[in-house]
Amino acid sequence: MKALESDAPLIVYVDIKSPYAFVAIRPTLALEKSLGIRFDWRPLTLDIPSYLGSARKSKGKVVESTRSASQWTGIKYGYRDARRYVERQGMILKGTEKIWDSSIANIAISWVMQTDRDRLGDYFEAVYPPFWRRELDIEDIAVVEACLEQAGIDSKDFAAFVAGEGRAQHDALQKQLHPSGIYGVPTYVFDGTILFGREHLPFVRWHLQGREAPAPDIAYEIDDREPQPC
Template identity: 85%
Template sequence: MNALESDAPLIVYVDIKSPYAFVAIQPTLELEKSLDMRFDWRPLTLDIPSYLGSARKSEGKVVESTRSASQWERIKYGYRDARRYVERQGHILKGTEKIWDSSIANIGILWAVQNDRDRLGAYLETVFPPFWRRELDVEDVTVVAAILEQAGIDSTGFAAFQQDEGRAQHDALQAQLHPAGIYGVPTYVFDGKILFGREHLPYVRWYLTGQKGPAPDIAYEIDAMEAQPC
């Protein structure tokens, strides 16, 4: 995979452990369906400690932390911001107790794309909500395999895939992202453009539907996105 190129009309980068990716899943899947297109969904596994420090909680209390006061404020604001929108979708968003290695669950995206693309949306909708309710150990390959099965995707061979071929694909893609100018999720890539954040979905819709009329303003609300003419 080339980080900026695809045969699909749109590349979508997401990470299971990102609250902003969680907020974006439903409206992005709805856009894909409404346009009758097939987007190229890919994992971007965030290295959160590299820019926000690390921390671990136990029974709601911080027991380990390398974060500064300003980093904690950024984290708290990010959760408050994302929670407002995800609750509108009928979901729950709880802050994580630690910084997860989400690579196995993200490799699940590659597995779904390559083995049962029609069920990819089901996988995303099955893995994100329980993770953010603190119900999933996404570092356990058997848990991720069970989620694939729950989404209707045969997981036979997934354990080996996430160690070998899938891991190699994942790691090779991650090495390309920062040099290509892709740093966070959700990121939308099309025709050489890189847009970070769900608020760009109105523009994505406008662009993918022929750029009729003036380009829409940036908007974060689902209703605003749906109001844009196709």
């Protein structure tokens, strides 16, 4: 697997522990469905401490932190920004109390892509909303297996996949991402073009529909409904 190449017309990189990926999941799935095109969904497991420092909370209070004041300011704004869009979708986003290793939950994306592709949206619904309500320990493989089963996906050989082929695929892909120019999620890739952020979805739609009209502005879509006349 090469970071910028796919047989699908669009690659989508996401991470279960990213609030901005959470914001983008439903709109991106809706675009995939409306176009009748299967995207190539892939995991990008963010190494947050490498650029934003690390922190841990207990009962709502910070008990460990290596972050600067400016890093905390940026993180707090990021959560407020993502929360605005999540709440428009009728969901809840609570800041995490530690930096999670999301690799197991992310490897499950590859598992679903390879074993039961049509249920990928069901897996996202089983894992994303409860994780952001602080209801899931995504570092526990049994918890991720339960999410797969809840989504109607067979998890019988998932643990072996995580221990072997799945982990090897995941780690090999992660090593390619930064050198390829992919740094965050959601990231959309087509024809060598890399677009970071859900605000590019209107442009992605325009591209996938054949670029027949003037390119749209780069902006968040409020929802999937067509605008109504005043």
